[in-house]
Amino acid sequence: MSIPHNPVLLQEVLQSFSVPLVVENGGILIDCTVGYGGHSKALLEKYPKLRIIGIDQDEGAIAYTFNHLKDFKDRFEVKLGRFSEVLPNIWRDDIVGILADIGVSSVQFDDKQRGFCFDSHLLDMRMNPHHTLSAKEIVNTYSLPQLERIFRDFGEIREWKKLAHLIVDFRKQEKIVCASALSGLIAKHFKNTKIHPATLAFQALRIEVNDELGELERMLKFLQEKSFQKGARVGIISFHSLEDRIVKTAFKGWERSCICPKEVMKCVCGNNYKKGKNLYKKPLSATKEEIKNNPRSRSAKLRVFEFGN
Structure with missing residues (x-):
């Protein structure tokens, strides 16, 4: 094996x-x-x-x-x-x-059922599925200051205010339920020539979810x-x-x-x-x-x- x-x-x-x-x-x-x-x-x-x-x-x-x-x-x-x-x-x-x-294993990251990867139909990111807090709950319920904090502190994203506002404005019209929708939204408004535009945002969410x-x-x-x-x-x-x-x-x-x-x-x-x-x-x-x-x-x-x- x-x-x-x-x-x-x-x-x-x-x-x-x-x-x-x-x-x-x-x-x-x-x-x-x-x-x-x-x-x-x-x-x-x-x-x-x-x-x-x-x-x-x-x-x-x-x-x-x-x-x-x-x-x-x-x-x-x-x-x-x-x-x-x-x-x-x-x-x-x-x-x-x-x-x-420390960090996510390749198995967790690649398994679309775990909601870590950019093209997953889930938005989860829990290392322990029995824990209550998920990435979906964060992006849909956290206040603007809370989102700003995690993107600034855990993602070290330069435009953390812009990203937090983008998510809050989007979820007023439609709930964000899958990782692919979130990564697509970020990629549409942010550009990065070295890594996927959603990489640091997903890192920040994962860190918050799993403390x-x-x-x-x-x-x-x-x-x-x-x-x-x-x-x-x-x-x-x-x-x-x-x-x-x-x-x-x-x-x-x-x-x-x-x-x-x-x-x-x-x-x-x-x-x-x-x-x-x-x-x-x-x-x-x-x-x-x-x-x-x-x-x-x-x-x-x-x-x-x-x-x-």
């Missing part, structure tokens, strides 16, 4: 967790976005002592991965739910790795408050600047020894808060060969933090 989703930066992920805690001692790694099991399977194959707990909120992905990795049932288990909710319930002292591949940035921030806050063994690592793959900025800021903060406010003239915190270091000075990105084989990897960035001074 082939994996329906190509895991990005696979070799970079394998190399990033090649530490004694994983290779020799066989600790536990949490794959916070296990998806269709691409990263987890490769890690389990390369490191025979490693155990993995996978988390995902997509029931379809969970079912597939549970079956796909059945040969590793003694070293692999999977949990259904948001990683910010599951992590506190499964936390253990022998966790030596955290991996999170993606909030999930990431909650996970990082949880990890910040935990104690890790020396050598344990956290690796996060992001796909756009909003996510990467959050990860970069968090990791930079974890490197700080002094956490006093900038306005304080003299350190009063004890100057002993450094948790470790960024493993790489700059995030790892896909090679030309990987981008050629998987164009969606072109925007992927991997940042890795290693605990221990």
Whole structure:
């Protein structure tokens, strides 16, 4: 059975967790976005002592991965739910790795029944179909200021006011019920020579629907408050600047020894808060060969933090 989703930066992920805690001692790694099991399977194959707990909120992905990795049932288990909710319930002292591949999988994006793609007859975008908020509800019920906020903050769209007004004016005459209608409306009034004109608007809607940035921030806050063994690592793959900025800021903060406010003239915190270091000075990105084989990897960035001074 082939994996329906190509895991990005696979070799970079394998190399990033090649530490004694994983290779020799066989600790536990949490794959916070296990998806269709691409990263987890490769890690389990390369490191025979490693155990993995996978988390995902997509029931379809969970079912597939549970079956796909059945040969590793003694070293692999999977949990259904948001990683910010599951992590506190499964936390253990022998966790030596955290991996999170943030974003939509190719399977979700290409499945027209999920309402992520531009030509879908649905407008949904829920990673967990059981959640109540959908993209259709947002575009048809959010107020003008609410739409402006998500297009400005989550899409970083230059003409966010124009886009929000366009949607509000259009829905007065006709409800927007499918992704193809929305993408067509946007393409009619906006031009972009590099990407589809609706790309950033769809990104903003998807982030709002799934609270993606909030999930990431909650996970990082949880990890910040935990104690890790020396050598344990956290690796996060992001796909756009909003996510990467959050990860970069968090990791930079974890490197700080002094956490006093900038306005304080003299350190009063004890100057002993450094948790470790960024493993790489700059995030790892896909090679030309990987981008050629998987164009969606072109925007992927991997940042890795290693605990221990």
